[in-house]
Amino acid sequence: MDTTALDASYFDEQLYVKHVAVDNVIFGYHDRELKVLLQRPNYQQKWTVAGGYVRKTESVEEAAHNIAFLRTGLKDLFLEQFRSFGNPSRTKEDWLAIKKSFENAGVQPPPDSWILDYSVSIAFYTLTEFSLVSVQKGPFDEALEWWPVAQLPPMMFDHALIIEEALKALRRDIYHYPIGYELLPRKFTLPEIHSLYETILGKTLDNRNFTRKLMSSGIIKKLDEIRSIGAHRSPYLYKFEKKKYDAALKNGIFLGF
Structure with missing residues (x-):
């Protein structure tokens, strides 16, 4: 979810490609552990990968790069698209909790807003040198932290599956690219x-x-x-x-x- 601005424009369907999200699994390596950068929305106990919706002025690749930049402070990181995720039930259970987070932050989603409906996620993984990252929490984030891939916290939506599939893609790609x-x-x-x-x-x-x-x-x-x-x-x-x-x-x- 895009944390650059948390106001009524976030729900403006004239600004975003409706029902299309980008989720970016940001990997780093530290103390002999592969880690992933996760965010926890305000007033929530579960975590998500870094993500956001696609503006009509950008490509999905540009959206993925922007998401990585907003969380790490680094530009032009290596990223690779590895899968898309689409299922009517993928977000249904947790969206009521997210709607509550919006309301607690003083933003009221329109009752028929597309943002609370079923969206397809285009997933990327990003690689970065851990020591160069300056973690930057957005206005919708309660926390933004590195977690060992082997010890993930409770995850929202289908984001545990997204991380699992990102790791599979990384393991496949490491044999073919000098990542x-x-x-x-x-x-x-x-x-x-x-x-x-x-x-x-x-x-x-x-x-x-x-x-x-x-x-x-x-x-x-x-x-x-x-x-x-x-x-x-x-x-x-x-x-x-x-x-x-x-x-x-x-x-x-x-x-x-």
Whole structure:
């Protein structure tokens, strides 16, 4: 739900594409956990992914980018459309509670407003480096927080399913696109990128095979720099090779770990 402005214009059908929403599953990686940025509407106990309706002046991709920017403060993040969700019962149970949130915030939805009716959601996932995000709560949000994907709070509507499907899409795409670039700091160690891929895929990856496949792809390169993390522990740093990364992002690769 769009939190940029909470007033009567929010219900103006001249501004929005009726019955079409965009939900954006924003992933970050922190402390060896894959996390998702969730919002909790005012006066609610359940949470949702970041989302909003599509203005008539923007494409669905632009809407997804705007939603990510409003919550993270970052522009031009990597995002991927992965599914749409449409079912007459997908929002029915929780919309009365949302209507109450509007009223408690001093905004009265028209009784026949399309916004309280069945909408189809076009779903994207977005990847961002956790440390760069400046979480920005909107006027309709009671809270906006990172949650581990493995420990989600109670979710509204069908948003638990949306996150589940986003994770499936991410796991599928990680074999074909070098998406670690979006989640790691600019410089990283081999153990760090190995841990990232294991966390996303939810399985153990043979270390030597993983390193061999990743290095042979040409998308990362070793730097003449080390990170000192203790006695006898000074691993080399690596970074993504931007030209190879861009080509792999455009044409795809296969990382058969």
